Amino acid sequence: QVQLQESGPGLVKPSGTLSLTCAVSGGSINTNNWWSWVRQPPGKGLEWIGEIYHSGSANYNPSLKSRVTISVDKSKNQFSLKLSSVTAADTAVYYCARRPDTDVKQVFDYWGQGTLVAVSS
Amino acid sequence: DIQMTQSPSILSASVGDRVTITCRASESISRWLAWYQQKPGTAPKLLIYKASSLESGVPSRFSGSGSGTEFTLTISSLQPDDFASYYCQQYNRYSWTFGQGTKVEIK
Numbered sequence: 001q002v003q004l005q006e007s008g009p010g011l012v013k014p015s016g017t018l019s020l021t022c023a024v025s026g027g028s029i030n031t032n033n034w035w036s037w038v039r040q041p042p043g044k045g046l047e048w049i050g051e052i053y054h055s056g057s058a059n060y061n062p063s064l065k066s067r068v069t070i071s072v073d074k075s076k077n078q079f080s081l082k083l084s085s086v087t088a089a090d091t092a093v094y095y096c097a098r099r100p101d102t103d104v105k106q107v108f109d110y111w112g113q114g115t116l117v118a119v120s121s
Numbered sequence: 122d123i124q125m126t127q128s129p130s131i132l133s134a135s136v137g138d139r140v141t142i143t144c145r146a147s148e149s150i151s152r153w154l155a156w157y158q159q160k161p162g163t164a165p166k167l168l169i170y171k172a173s174s175l176e177s178g179v180p181s182r183f184s185g186s187g188s189g190t191e192f193t194l195t196i197s198s199l200q201p202d203d204f205a206s207y208y209c210q211q212y213n214r215y216s217w218t219f220g221q222g223t224k225v226e227i228k
Contacts, residue, residue: 046157046165046208046219061216062122095164104171106212107155111164 002027004096004112012090012119018083022096022112029072030054034099035079036108037070039092047092051099052079086119093117123147123211127220133228140196142223144209149189153213156185156194159222160205168207169194199225 008020022035029035036051050060052070060068064083072079083090093116097108124147134140144154152172157165167176169185172192182197196203204227209220 045221046210048217048219059215097164104174106153107167107170107210108157108165109167109176111166114164 002098002110004098004110006094006096006112006115008115008117010115010117012086012117013121014087014119016086016119018081018086018090018094018117018119020081020094020096020115020117021078022080023076023078024098025077029077029079030074032101034059034101034106035070035072036097036099037081038095038097038108038111040095040114041089041092049081049083049094053101088119091117091119122216123150123214123218125209125211125218125220127207127209127223129223130221131224131226133226134199135228136199136201138199138228140199140203140225142194142207142209142225144187144192144194144220146190146192146211146213150211150213152188153211154185154187154192155210155212156183157208157210158203158205159208165208196225 003025005023012018034051037049050070052058052072067084069082093114095114096112098110126145128143154172156169159165173185184195206222206224
């Protein structure tokens with residue numbers, strides 16, 4: 001059973017860079033899956049941030065693309081998110097998730113528990 | 122981006138009720154639609170993919186239908202464990218987008 005676990009600072013200063021890591025266990029990151037980040041502001045809905053394949057190929061939400069970098073570390077079986085120039089609007093629970101690269105089920109089937117990141121001075 | 126609109130935003134129902142949630146896409150997404158359930162403080166859980174395919178382990182009282190721009194999630198007989206928020210998500214075209222959510226609360 002695949003498990004994902006987010007880690008990183010829970011507080012980031014405005015204009016700073018948010019950095020999170022998602023550790024994958026119970027399976028290799030070097031498989032036919034896209035590894036994604038999704039966020040949820042308190043009391044609001046879900047927003048897809050972006051995703052990466054084990055090859056390093058990445059796709060980003062156009063609304064965040066200029067500020068987002070997602071990378072993969074196959075040796076550590078983990079992938080990471082960096083979001084720059086953060087403001088209070090970036091305060092959210094950040095989830096990592098797996099999205100299989102299949103013909104039919106290209107949806108988020110495994111999720112981490114989520115980590116709350118607050119942007120505040 | 123493809124916009125996803127759910128209705129209603131809040132649904133009050135009783136145990137045993139048949140419940141239907143609607144999701145509309147701003148353009149045709151064929152059947153590339155998923156439904157998730159989310160309880161407070163937890164990650165979303167996949168219920169249905171490709172509009173009507175039930176994820177393994179999900180109770181059969183959940184069903185999905187639709188194609189093109191209009192989709193529905195139905196819970197045939199609402200159980201106490203089903204009071205939660207529900208989100209639709211399209212995966213027809215980047216970037217992946219979610220509906221704003223429907224909260225199913227106790228009447």
